[in-house]
Amino acid sequence: xxxxxxxxxxxxxxxxxxxxxxxxxxxxxxxxxxxxxxxxxxxxxxxxxxxxxxxxxxxxxxxxxxxxxxxxxxxxxxxxxxxxxxxxxxxxxxxxxxxxxxxxxxxxxxxxxxxxxxxxxxxxxxxxxxxxxxxxxxxxxxxxxxxxxxxxxxxxxxxxxxxxxxxxxxxxxxxxxxxxxxxxxxxxxxxxxxxxxxxxxxxxxxxxxxxxxxxxxxxxxxxxxxxxxxxxxxxxxxxxxxxxxxxxxxxxxxxxxxxxxxxxxxxxxxxxxxxxxxxxxxxxxxxxxxxxxxxxxxxxxxxxxxxxxxxxxxxxxxxxxxxxxxxxxxxxxxxxxxxxxxxxxxxxxxxxxxxxxxxxxxxxxxxxxxxxxxxxxxxxxxxxxxxxxxxxxxxxxxxxxxxxxxxxxxxxxxxxxxxxxxxxxx
Amino acid sequence: xxxxxxxxxxxxxxxxxxxxxxxxxxxxxxxxxxxxxxxxxxxxxxxxxxxxxxxxxxxxxxxxxxxxxxxxxxxxxxxxxxxxxxxxxxxxxxxxxxxxxxxxxxxxxxxxxxxxxxxxxxxxxxxxxxxxxxxxxxxxxxxxxxxxxxxxxxxxxxxxxxxxxxxxxxxxxxxxxxxxxxxxxxxxxxxxxxxxxxxxxxxxxx
Numbered sequence: 001x002x003x004x005x006x007x008x009x010x011x012x013x014x015x016x017x018x019x020x021x022x023x024x025x026x027x028x029x030x031x032x033x034x035x036x037x038x039x040x041x042x043x044x045x046x047x048x049x050x051x052x053x054x055x056x057x058x059x060x061x062x063x064x065x066x067x068x069x070x071x072x073x074x075x076x077x078x079x080x081x082x083x084x085x086x087x088x089x090x091x092x093x094x095x096x097x098x099x100x101x102x103x104x105x106x107x108x109x110x111x112x113x114x115x116x117x118x119x120x121x122x123x124x125x126x127x128x129x130x131x132x133x134x135x136x137x138x139x140x141x142x143x144x145x146x147x148x149x150x151x152x153x154x155x156x157x158x159x160x161x162x163x164x165x166x167x168x169x170x171x172x173x174x175x176x177x178x179x180x181x182x183x184x185x186x187x188x189x190x191x192x193x194x195x196x197x198x199x200x201x202x203x204x205x206x207x208x209x210x211x212x213x214x215x216x217x218x219x220x221x222x223x224x225x226x227x228x229x230x231x232x233x234x235x236x237x238x239x240x241x242x243x244x245x246x247x248x249x250x251x252x253x254x255x256x257x258x259x260x261x262x263x264x265x266x267x268x269x270x271x272x273x274x275x276x277x278x279x280x281x282x283x284x285x286x287x288x289x290x291x292x293x294x295x296x297x298x299x300x301x302x303x304x305x306x307x308x309x310x311x312x313x314x315x316x317x318x319x320x321x322x323x324x325x326x327x328x329x330x331x332x333x334x335x336x337x338x339x340x341x342x343x344x345x346x347x348x349x350x351x352x353x354x355x356x357x358x359x360x361x362x363x364x365x366x367x368x369x370x371x372x373x374x375x376x377x378x379x380x381x382x383x384x385x386x387x388x389x390x391x392x393x394x395x396x397x398x399x400x401x402x403x404x405x406x407x408x409x410x411x412x413x414x415x416x417x418x419x420x421x422x423x424x425x426x
Numbered sequence: 427x428x429x430x431x432x433x434x435x436x437x438x439x440x441x442x443x444x445x446x447x448x449x450x451x452x453x454x455x456x457x458x459x460x461x462x463x464x465x466x467x468x469x470x471x472x473x474x475x476x477x478x479x480x481x482x483x484x485x486x487x488x489x490x491x492x493x494x495x496x497x498x499x500x501x502x503x504x505x506x507x508x509x510x511x512x513x514x515x516x517x518x519x520x521x522x523x524x525x526x527x528x529x530x531x532x533x534x535x536x537x538x539x540x541x542x543x544x545x546x547x548x549x550x551x552x553x554x555x556x557x558x559x560x561x562x563x564x565x566x567x568x569x570x571x572x573x574x575x576x577x578x579x580x581x582x583x584x585x586x587x588x589x590x591x592x593x594x595x596x597x598x599x600x601x602x603x604x605x606x607x608x609x610x611x612x613x614x615x616x617x618x619x620x621x622x623x624x625x626x627x628x629x630x631x632x
Contacts (some may be wrong), residue, residue, distance in 0.1 A: 097499040097537070125607045174476070179500055180507035206476055207504035211495035220476050231435035363507065 054086050054272040061259075061276075062093045062102060062111035065211055065306045066228040067313055068139040068257045069112045069288060073300050075283035083282065084275035085391070092304065095209060096179040097127075103262055104130050109269070110261040110276060112138060116354040118260045120181030122377055123355075125363050131263030132133075134378045136344045136350060138257040138275050142316065142335025143247040144232035145191055147224040148217055149240055157325055158244060159195035166202055174226035175199070176208040176216070183256055186357045187247045188226035193424040194250075194406040200361060200426045204230030212306070215239055227333065228256070230306065230313045235324070237312050244326030248333035250405045254352040266379060269420070273379070276414075277386035281344060285392070288338035293318050341392040347380035349399040350411025356419035370415035385397055442544070442552055444486035447478070448469040449496035453535070453563065457491065460559040466552055474498040479505040488544050491556060494537040502539050527553055534560040579617030586620035591625050 017087045047405050059081075061068035070409075091108060100121055102108040115134070122132040147156065150218035156162050168175055170255040175192070177184040189199040201204055203223075208216050213231045216222055218240050226247075247254060260279060266273045287296050297314040300306045306313060315322070319334035336343050351374040358364045380398060387394050401411035410418060444466055448454040450473075452457040458468050468484045471508060472478070478501050482490065492499055527550060540549065583605065590601035609619040 038527050076608065093497050093499045095499040098495060101494070101537070105532060106522075107533070126503065139548055166618050176476075180504045207501045208477070212497060216476060222476065302455075 003188050033161045040219065043336060043379065051169045052271050052274070054084075054275050055269040056109070057085060058087050058089060059109045059272060059276055060088055060089045060091050061109070062091045062099045062176055063305075064093055064096065064099065064112065065308075066112075066257075067230055067306060067317055068142060068216070068228055068335060068337075069302065070110050070296055071138055071280050071283040073305050074287055076295060076297060078283065078286065080279045080282040080286070081275075081402055084279045086272060086275045086279065088279065091307075093170075096182065100127070103132075103265075104128055106262075106265075108137065109265060109272070112257050113260040114182035114184070115255050115258050115350065116181045116183050116358070117179055118258060118377060119354045119373070120358065120363070122373065123358075125181050125358065133261050133263045133266045134346050135259040135261060135266070136280065136346055136383055137255045137275055137350065138280070138337065138344070139254055140253050140339070140343050141246070141248040141333050143187060143226065143228045143256060144224045144243050144301050145188060145224060145245045145247070146213075146232045146241040147220045147244045148218070148222065149242070151223060152242055152325070157242070159191065162244070163195045163197050166197060170174065173203040174206060174221065175203050176213060176222055176227075178207060178210055180207065180226055181354075181358060181363060182352075183254075184226040184228070184320050186299055186354060187254075189361055190357070191245055191250050192224075192406065193422065196314075196424070202325065214240060217241055229316050230308045233312050233316050234308060236322065237309075243321075244323075245405075246321070246331070246333075246369050248331065248394045251402055252333045253336075253402060255347070255353075258346070262266040263292050263376075270382065273382060274386045274389065277383060278389040281338075281341070281387065281390040281392050283323055284338040284344060285390075288343075289335060290318075294340060321408055330404075331378055341387060343393065344383075344387075344392070346380055346383055347395075347398060347400050347412075348374040348378055348380070349401075349410065351378050352412050352415045353410055356415050359419040360422050360425045367416050367419065433484045438577070442488045442548055443469045444552070445469060445482065445485055446496065447490060447492040447496070447502075448473050449493050449498055452489075453493050453560070456563060457536070457556060457559050457598050461555055462553070464551075464555045465632045466555065474501070476501075478502065479508065482509075482541060487622070489549065489552065490539040490541060493533045494535050496537075498624055499537055506539060509558075530557050535564065536560050575617075579615070579620070582617055582624055583620040586623040589623060593627075 043171045061072050072088065076090050081088040081329050081417045086088050093102070094247050096114060096117055099108070099111045099113055100117065103111055104121070109119065115137070118134050120126070120335050121128065121130055123129065132374055147162070151162070154165065175188060177188045179185060184206070188205070193198045194201065197203060208225065210227050210231050213225050213227050217235065218238070224244070232243050236243065259277065261273065286292055294314060297317045300310055301310040301313050317335060321330045322328045338344065348371065352370045355364065355368055355370050355373060361369060384394050399412040401409060403409045408421070442460060442474060443566060446454045446458055446468060446599045448471055454471055458471055461468050469487055472481055474496070478498070482505060490502060492502065514596070531553050534554045536547065536553070538553060538556070557613070587598060587601040590596060592602060605616060605619055612619065
């Protein structure tokens with residue numbers, strides 16, 4: 001076995017090279033001359049020959065098939081990356097665990113990733129511990145909680161009725177989210193608790209990959225789930241569930257996905273990181289322009305990206321909501337990507353909020369240094385430089401304030417007190 | 427499903443029990459064979475389901491192996507976190523000192539989740555088997571791809587030769603020589619140049 005092992009180790013590196021050569025040859029084939037390979041180099045040297053030249057020009061960015069990966073795709077497809085001397089290579093990933101592992105082992109430079117996950121990895125909750133960096137927020141709002149049509153048939157169409165049912169007819173109620181430390185887990189837990197349901201003891205929670213939510217609800221006995229769009233709209237289109245709450249009803253303007261990387265990667269590639277943030281800011285601005293949204297919905301619906309029918313993506317992406325119970329509305333708090341840059345600033349209060357919820361639900365055993373951790377992860381100085389490059393305004397404060405669905409205000413000023421203030425907790 | 431290797435059961439590795447999660451890619455079956463041959467006790471091979479957590483609870487393996495690109499890995503992450511409170515913790519194989527092994531395992535295509543307290547030294551040989559198995563499979567896949575590519579190249583070169591012979595009224599050897607020369611000048615592969623010729627000819631024909 002030993003000799004075989006050596007054999008494999010030495011022969012393996014050759015394989016990717018061969019493949020790369022082939023790929024290179026194929027891409028050159030289409031053009032008439034070898035010049036096809038040059039523009040990236042020319043573009044970057046023309047853009048910046050000085051000290052702010054990107055350390056690496058090809059940036060591999062992971063994403064999960066969800067509507068809110070749009071800015072990564074748009075930045076790459078519409079050439080916003082080239083403007084800043086980089087080439088974004090979007091890489092579709094199958095799980096958040098894979099996104100995390102590939103960032104940690106360097107296979108991915110950065111990723112479209114759940115806010116809470118970044119903080120979880122930084123503190124080593126349930127997995128590897130590695131210093132992480134949040135470069136910018138990619139979007140606000142646009143996730144949702146779906147309940148099954150079986151519950152609807154029993155007359156359960158809101159949270160209060162659900163809470164009553166769980167008390168009156170005890171059984172194992174199962175709710176799915178997408179990652180233990182992630183955003184959907186926190187929205188689901190927060191919403192359940194606001195209805196008087198303890199997510200840790202009154203129901204069972206599981207994790208299901210986003211694209212599989214709908215199928216699992218159809219075949220299994222799942223009562224509800226929290227996930228990003230288009231997978232709540234899809235449940236309605238497939239007639240298996242309805243939207244009991246959007247996440248903007250839980251927190252209007254909540255932070256959602258971020259552009260993440262490891263702390264080491266930012267330290268080693270500060271110029272690339274700035275260029276990446278600037279390119280994504282341009283893309284975010286483009287997406288938030290109403291007249292571009294329909295074409296962006298079409299672009300991301302492709303099999304290579306979200307892989308869902310365009311109409312299922314487009315409705316809620318444009319703010320046109322229908323809850324599956326007959327109620328229709330135009331949502332002012334639709335999924336936002338830019339909002340004049342207000343979406344993208346990596347507020348310390350946003351990051352700290354996830355820590356308070358991790359503490360609330362027992363994922364963190366003790367209070368962390370809330371502010372210290374947030375300052376370490378959220379790259380505010382770098383973000384400001386990138387915002388200047390993309391001519392995007394930055395807010396005056398690193399903290400912001402919001403009143404959540406239960407009437408409690410979060411302003412980031414007393415995280416420890418806030419985390420301890422909830423009656424329903426782990 | 428219980429599988430034990432009768433003639434290797436006194437090797438120390440047999441003490442570790444493994445649960446394989448089959449995500450439908452077919453890799454699990456090959457891995458099971460390799461592990462069994464190496465004397466690792468694969469006590470269960472399970473399909474992905476929402477009951478993954480309960481299955482781990484009832485089967486109680488030492489280690490859960492899964493394709494590192496399987497979407498259901500996130501389910502296992504949750505099981506890890508949830509059961510971190512229970513008496514029999516599930517932890518991910520993430521011992522920092524072993525980062526190289528983990529990296530190799532992940533890039534080979536396998537992720538391991540350790541159930542309960544297992545000494546890292548005992549996981550190492552098991553992962554080596556897994557890495558080797560996955561690497562072999564990848565190598566085979568790449569070989570297949572290369573073969574397919576070579577076959578396609580040969581076919582298109584034949585076609586381009588034919589076109590040149592017809593259009594320029596030259597012999598087969600001369601047509602081949604001209605193709606080669608063009609490829610060398612352009613620093614391209616012969617197959618790619620041949621493909622250009624064929625495409626151009628198709629276009630000219632309209």
